Amino acid sequence: MEVLKVSASSKPGLVAGALAAVIREEGTVEMQTIGAGALNQAIKAIAIARGFVAxxxxxxxxxxxxxxxxIGGEKRTAIKLIVESKK
Incomplete structure (x- = not known):
């Protein structure tokens, strides 16, 4: 499964394009985020990507x-978002 790492500085439109491309090809993708800002960008990207594939x-x-x-030898807790398609 493809893993997209999203940060607080990621541009939601660009992440959405990558997300839509992987969904079209594989049908599922994992997004990893650490922190509220990164999660916010990932959720925006999912909403935008939904419009791309609809x-x-x-x-x-x-x-x-x-x-x-x-990350760098340090253990961190992240939120992963498994995004899947349904037809």
């Missing part, structure tokens, strides 16, 4: 979950 008859939904990741 004309082709694809609807998307997301499943949020916590996950532990390691």
């Amino acid at each position: 004309p082709s008859g694809i609807d998307i939904y997301c499943i949020p979950a916590f996950t532990d990741i390691e």
Whole structure:
């Protein structure tokens, strides 16, 4: 499964384009965020991507979950958003 890492400085439109492309190809993608700003950008990207794929008859939904990741040898808790398509 493709993993998109989203930060607080990510541009939602660009993330949405990447998200839509992966959804069209694979049908599922995981987005990883750390912090409120990053989560905000990811949610905006999902809303925008939904508009990108809707004309082709694809609807998307997301499943949020916590996950532990390691950054620079330090363990951090992240929120992952599994985005899947339903036709």
